[in-house]
Amino acid sequence: xxxxxxxxxxxxxxxxELWIKFLEGDMKAFHSIYNSHYKMLYNFGxxxxxxxxxxxxxxxxxLNILNYKTTISEVKNVKAYLFKSFRNxxxxxxxxxxxxxxxxxxxxxxxxxxxxxEKSIIxxxxxxxxxxxxxxxxxxxxxxxxxxxxxxSELLGIKxxxxxxxLSGAIKKMRVLGDDFMHVLFIYVEx
Amino acid sequence: xSENKKYTVTNLLNNDDFISWVNSKNNNSxxxxxxxxxxDKEKVAFTKxxxxxxxxxxxxxxxxxxxxxxxxxxxxxLLEASSISQNxxxxxxxxxxxxxYLKYAxxxxxLISLSTAIYNSYISNLNNNSFSEHLxxxxxxxxDILLQVSDNEYYKITEATDNKWLTFKGExxxxxSGNISFVASDDIKNESVRQYKLFVPAGKKFHLTLIxxxxxxxxxxxxxxxxxSTISKQRNVSLKGEAFFDVAHNKERSFIVQxxxxxxxxxxxxxxxxxYSENEFSSTTLVNGSIRVSNLQGENKIIKxxxxxxxxxxxxxxxVQNVDVQKVVAWTSGRMIFRNETLEDLIPRMNRWFDxxxxxxxxxxKDYQFTGTLKKENDLTHYxxxxxxxxxxxxxIENKQVKLFINDIQ
Numbered sequence: 001x002x003x004x005x006x007x008x009x010x011x012x013x014x015x016x017e018l019w020i021k022f023l024e025g026d027m028k029a030f031h032s033i034y035n036s037h038y039k040m041l042y043n044f045g046x047x048x049x050x051x052x053x054x055x056x057x058x059x060x061x062x063l064n065i066l067n068y069k070t071t072i073s074e075v076k077n078v079k080a081y082l083f084k085s086f087r088n089x090x091x092x093x094x095x096x097x098x099x100x101x102x103x104x105x106x107x108x109x110x111x112x113x114x115x116x117x118e119k120s121i122i123x124x125x126x127x128x129x130x131x132x133x134x135x136x137x138x139x140x141x142x143x144x145x146x147x148x149x150x151x152x153s154e155l156l157g158i159k160x161x162x163x164x165x166x167l168s169g170a171i172k173k174m175r176v177l178g179d180d181f182m183h184v185l186f187i188y189v190e191x
Numbered sequence: 192x193s194e195n196k197k198y199t200v201t202n203l204l205n206n207d208d209f210i211s212w213v214n215s216k217n218n219n220s221x222x223x224x225x226x227x228x229x230x231d232k233e234k235v236a237f238t239k240x241x242x243x244x245x246x247x248x249x250x251x252x253x254x255x256x257x258x259x260x261x262x263x264x265x266x267x268x269l270l271e272a273s274s275i276s277q278n279x280x281x282x283x284x285x286x287x288x289x290x291x292y293l294k295y296a297x298x299x300x301x302l303i304s305l306s307t308a309i310y311n312s313y314i315s316n317l318n319n320n321s322f323s324e325h326l327x328x329x330x331x332x333x334x335d336i337l338l339q340v341s342d343n344e345y346y347k348i349t350e351a352t353d354n355k356w357l358t359f360k361g362e363x364x365x366x367x368s369g370n371i372s373f374v375a376s377d378d379i380k381n382e383s384v385r386q387y388k389l390f391v392p393a394g395k396k397f398h399l400t401l402i403x404x405x406x407x408x409x410x411x412x413x414x415x416x417x418x419x420s421t422i423s424k425q426r427n428v429s430l431k432g433e434a435f436f437d438v439a440h441n442k443e444r445s446f447i448v449q450x451x452x453x454x455x456x457x458x459x460x461x462x463x464x465x466x467y468s469e470n471e472f473s474s475t476t477l478v479n480g481s482i483r484v485s486n487l488q489g490e491n492k493i494i495k496x497x498x499x500x501x502x503x504x505x506x507x508x509x510x511v512q513n514v515d516v517q518k519v520v521a522w523t524s525g526r527m528i529f530r531n532e533t534l535e536d537l538i539p540r541m542n543r544w545f546d547x548x549x550x551x552x553x554x555x556x557k558d559y560q561f562t563g564t565l566k567k568e569n570d571l572t573h574y575x576x577x578x579x580x581x582x583x584x585x586x587x588i589e590n591k592q593v594k595l596f597i598n599d600i601q
Binding site for chain 1: 200201204205207210211214238239240242243244246247248249250257259262265266268269272273375
């Protein structure tokens with residue numbers, strides 16, 4: 001799980017080169033972009049769409065890219081571009097301009113019947129539920145997908161400063177996680 | 192600015208390099224070294240920030256497990272959809288509608304539920320797939336739809352052939368009982384182009400999608416020979432029998448159909464070629480676009496939509512005339528249309544349609560005229576019953592022979 005971001009960093013430099021190759025007609029480059037981003041987009045999509053819709057949405061995203069290849073130019077960050085296109089496609093699909101972004105989908109697997117861990121997950125869940133959908137999405141993009149604030153601002157189509165503000169608001173709410181576990185639990189019980 | 196350099200919880204949680212260090216398990220010495228040099232207060236912040244990220248990540252939201260097989264299937268689906276939409280863009284409003292896109296859509300739907308055993312992980316592993324894994328090896332025969340892959344290698348396509356697919360030298364091949372389609376993958380190897388032959392026996396028809404997106408509907412008793420080169424100067428196929436072509440547009444590479452006595456050259460268009468040896472002539476009928484028809488002597492004519500180029504055997508001249516296009520291509524949607532045609536003229540078509548041999552026992556019957564539509568879903572006896580009750584024609588079926596006579600003769 002932790003390898004995801006590291007892996008991206010390694011190939012990030014070549015993704016943009018692959019993109020140029022694809023625009024020049026290299027389908028192998030396209031295939032490799034497709035393969036390396038499919039799972040990320042899929043997991044991203046699951047945060048606000050049903051699985052079948054996620055599938056359709058990814059399909060349409062790449063189909064558009066293939067069909068309008070001639071009108072697409074070079075992109076600064078392929079991954080951010082794909083996420084952005086995917087999001088736009090999702091808006092079309094759900095016919096709304098708001099995503100109900102859900103970070104905690106169903107059950108969180110608890111490991112090794114760890115009682116403490118299970119409890120801390122409940123706390124975490126409570127905290128996340130207090131975040132706004134937008135805060136959740138930015139948390140996800142930053143801590144799970146490894147986007148920086150500039151990329152997030154481009155991806156979401158909002159100002160850089162807005163990203164910073166939303167993020168610091170979210171961090172404030174999440175800060176208790178850094179405290180000792182029992183302390184967190186205490187706050188949770190109190191509130 | 193200097194505020195951002197401080198190692199507070201907030202600053203660290205905004206630092207992308209820090210985030211990526213926490214998320215990866217790598218031992219980036221910069222952060223480890225830094226931690227050792229921090230003041231006590233900063234060290235607490237550092238540990239807190241680290242712990243917050245780890246806890247957020249413990250949500251495990253990456254957990255959805257999709258297999259590479261799934262991704263692969265989705266990719267094929269994408270390539271197919273892309274070749275359809277590119278093809279569709281070229282299709283102008285039509286005089287008639289074929290049901291082939293629907294059928295095609297069904298084929299794609301089936302593709303999604305493919306068995307996982309075929310794909311191990313990646314295309315490169317797949318090149319060893321062979322037709323023999325999925326299709327029954329067959330000898331050459333006149334009864335089955337056959338795909339000839341090399342000189343002595345024939346495969347049977349039967350009712351049971353559904354949902355089979357494989358890759359060969361970068362070609363994705365999807366095979367169903369009623370159609371076969373070739374799609375280029377990214378690592379198609381063009382050096383060694385394989386020549387395929389498709390045999391469709393009497394009483395059947397079959398749909399083929401070539402690698403360039405061209406759609407071919409093959410009528411009964413027909414053979415199409417083709418390859419899947421994507422770089423050759425021209426796209427060449429040769430035909431015996433009858434086929435309807437909806438050629439994918441490509442100005443750079445003209446599409447050429449060679450029949451026994453005609454050469455038809457097209458860029459992107461829809462046309463029907465009929466070249467049955469039992470007919471007195473071969474013909475090419477244009478539905479849409481523009482084509483050039485040449486005979487073996489080098490005479491050539493440009494044909495317009497709605498026109499038919501006819502070439503009678505042993506005559507060198509190409510005759511161009513207007514025809515009822517709908518009637519010519521009716522077979523592609525499983526219909527046969529007669530317009531004031533004599534029974535004698537109809538017999539070769541009906542023989543192919545029903546895969547039987549009609550025999551006229553009474554000379555007078557030859558000049559009986561018929562107008563009407565025959566549907567593929569109705570069987571032979573249905574049709575014979577109509578003949579009997581509307582025209583008083585009796586019949587007797589003996590093996591594959593259908594004998595027609597007038598009632599009072601017997």
